[in-house]
Amino acid sequence: MDESVSKKAPEPNGKETDVKALAAQVVAGDRRALARAITLVESTRTDHREQAEQLTEQLLTHTGSAVRLGISGTPGVGKSTFIEAFGSYLTDQDLKVAVLAVDPSSQRSGGSILGDKTRMAELARNPNAFIRPSPAGRTLGGVARRTREAMLVVEAAGYDVVLVETVGVGQSETAVDNMVDLFLLLIAPGGGDELQGIKRGIMELADLVVVNKADGDLLAPAKRAAAEYKGALGLIRPRHPDWRPDVLLASSLRNEGMDAIWQIVGAYREALAGPDGIATRRARQATAWMWDEIREGLLAVLKDHAEVRAALAEYEDAVTRGEMTPEGAARRVLEIFRGEITQG
Amino acid sequence: MDESVSKKAPEPNGKETDVKALAAQVVAGDRRALARAITLVESTRTDHREQAEQLTEQLLTHTGSAVRLGISGTPGVGKSTFIEAFGSYLTDQDLKVAVLAVDPSSQRSGGSILGDKTRMAELARNPNAFIRPSPAGRTLGGVARRTREAMLVVEAAGYDVVLVETVGVGQSETAVDNMVDLFLLLIAPGGGDELQGIKRGIMELADLVVVNKADGDLLAPAKRAAAEYKGALGLIRPRHPDWRPDVLLASSLRNEGMDAIWQIVGAYREALAGPDGIATRRARQATAWMWDEIREGLLAVLKDHAEVRAALAEYEDAVTRGEMTPEGAARRVLEIFRGEITQG
Numbered sequence A, B: 001m002d003e004s005v006s007k008k009a010p011e012p013n014g015k016e017t018d019v020k021a022l023a024a025q026v027v028a029g030d031r032r033a034l035a036r037a038i039t040l041v042e043s044t045r046t047d048h049r050e051q052a053e054q055l056t057e058q059l060l061t062h063t064g065s066a067v068r069l070g071i072s073g074t075p076g077v078g079k080s081t082f083i084e085a086f087g088s089y090l091t092d093q094d095l096k097v098a099v100l101a102v103d104p105s106s107q108r109s110g111g112s113i114l115g116d117k118t119r120m121a122e123l124a125r126n127p128n129a130f131i132r133p134s135p136a137g138r139t140l141g142g143v144a145r146r147t148r149e150a151m152l153v154v155e156a157a158g159y160d161v162v163l164v165e166t167v168g169v170g171q172s173e174t175a176v177d178n179m180v181d182l183f184l185l186l187i188a189p190g191g192g193d194e195l196q197g198i199k200r201g202i203m204e205l206a207d208l209v210v211v212n213k214a215d216g217d218l219l220a221p222a223k224r225a226a227a228e229y230k231g232a233l234g235l236i237r238p239r240h241p242d243w244r245p246d247v248l249l250a251s252s253l254r255n256e257g258m259d260a261i262w263q264i265v266g267a268y269r270e271a272l273a274g275p276d277g278i279a280t281r282r283a284r285q286a287t288a289w290m291w292d293e294i295r296e297g298l299l300a301v302l303k304d305h306a307e308v309r310a311a312l313a314e315y316e317d318a319v320t321r322g323e324m325t326p327e328g329a330a331r332r333v334l335e336i337f338r339g340e341i342t343q344g
Helices: A002-008 A016-028 A031-042 A046-062 A079-092 A117-125 A140-156 A171-177 A216-234 A258-271 A278-303 A306-320 A326-343 B002-008 B016-028 B031-042 B046-062 B079-092 B117-125 B140-156 B171-177 B216-234 B258-271 B278-303 B306-320 B326-343
Strands: A067-073 A097-102 A129-131 A161-167 A182-187 A208-211 A246-249 B067-073 B097-102 B129-131 B161-167 B182-187 B208-211 B246-249
Touching (some): A016 A031, A016 A046, A031 A046, A031 A140, A046 B326, A067 A079, A067 A171, A067 A258, A079 A097, A079 A117, A079 A129, A079 A258, A097 A140, A097 A171, A117 A129, A140 A161, A140 A171, A140 A278, A140 B326, A161 A171, A171 A182, A182 A258, A208 A216, A216 B216, A246 A258, A278 A306, A278 B278, A278 B306, A278 B326, A306 A326, A326 B046, A326 B140, A326 B278, B016 B031, B016 B140, B031 B140, B067 B171, B067 B258, B079 B097, B079 B258, B097 B140, B097 B171, B117 B129, B140 B171, B140 B278, B161 B171, B171 B182, B208 B216, B208 B258, B216 B246, B246 B258, B278 B306
Parallel strands (some): A067 A161, A067 A182, A097 A129, A182 A208, B097 B129, B097 B161, B182 B208, B208 B246
């Protein structure tokens, strides 16, 4: 998989100067440079990772001005048609729109979301839109990191709105929620069992719920679904004191409701413009990313030690069988690791 | 705080033999030994931690037979009167009941829950009940760990049901959910805004919701609340394919509904008796505890290094101000740490 990725990646002749040039081209709005830059940040090759880090650091001052929207919904709610309609609405407002995705399953499934641009044919042809499939990756953390970096790149390239799509698989929603300003939960009409598809914890993430397919025969069920979700959201303490999540109706088919959604996004950004608003949320997100990377890196260091690896395999079994306490197993593992440190 | 805890703790003359003797007394059902054992596992003193680990390892084979119930509810729902009523119902069934708690705020607040046994006067006097306030602690992880170990101790002492209470502060519910077989969410009647108190993610944890105070004037509102929560739960994918969370009514004041709750607990244990049921849940919990301890310990090792600490302080600020990428900051921190390792 590294192979396939590295093939897409630029030649490994990357000197600091090349990265500088690439960064300048990205900021200048060069679309092909943008694609190359994102391929670079998506690469898992060590030399590319280093260049990617240099690139994002050089682009950093040009980032942060875009509206970051997370869009989630279980399969069948019409996510791609919604993004096509909403994205086209935004470009009609002379806004540049980038569509990214977080889908840890994309490696196995060969890209279960956004793998096929024809899925959003109109938006894909739109010069003010940029669509990027989910990066491949073994871990959600790895996939999310590359999407975060891609988000910085498209922001530096002057995109006004970044839509980060994710497929409804629980943790990936949390990962997306940790990189956006507003989390939009897309649902489909349908009563009873059909509604029972929202993963645990997702409803609480929603800053805005949109009932899609609110047209024709589905208009009435859509209104019922909206009422049900309004009720459910009413039971949950809002995540921001200044914002009560609302439920809107939309029809991607008829391009209806897009303006109302965009107006709510604007209202949200106004409501959270003050202290402890979006700025604070972004600062918290950045710190959380740093600590995620540190934790992930620390575990990698731990597992790098053969002695620790062997102990882990043995102790984990013992703990699962109830023959060893979790605390005792952890202490022993850490003692071996500490020993490694002092031994050097 | 270590001081105050160590005062409560037994004399630090603990040899392996003493721990062995204490373990034997606990298994024999000696109530004073039980109290001493829990004081030991709650102590933060290094020598006591070691003895506590020896103790829990020696008790391990005697644990696991109890029903582990988590009970959560926001202040005002009548948690303590419910536990008093439910606990007394259980002892009337000739079951031995232990009540533990997880409350990270107990250190600051001086024990906001279960700090005062008179809160459950009847149960506290009951020879078949054992009530223990939340251990004090700086971190939720530390508090949860000691409650987990206390749970093993009371199980070894022959208690049939362990009720782990927590105050409604989000993460503490998750910590409790990670140590129990069934998570019971207690709510109070009341319409509209009064209901909007459930912390994010809590509703998804509920294996069973109980509307308390379903008596007198509150019976009708309680029934309305039950219907609302039934609807909300219906929108959430059940955590177990074999179990759909139900909503029951109860009156702690009139001791009504306790038998129905206990019957549901029995039905839950039957439904989850098979593979991927409670046994698997407990095995997953144990492995998760081990990894939590390892992660916590790794971060402690990381922060033990002065050079790393200094870098962390500087980089975290830079990341928060958007002057440094989280990935770059994390890599630099890990490089310093790795350097420490090789330097030894």
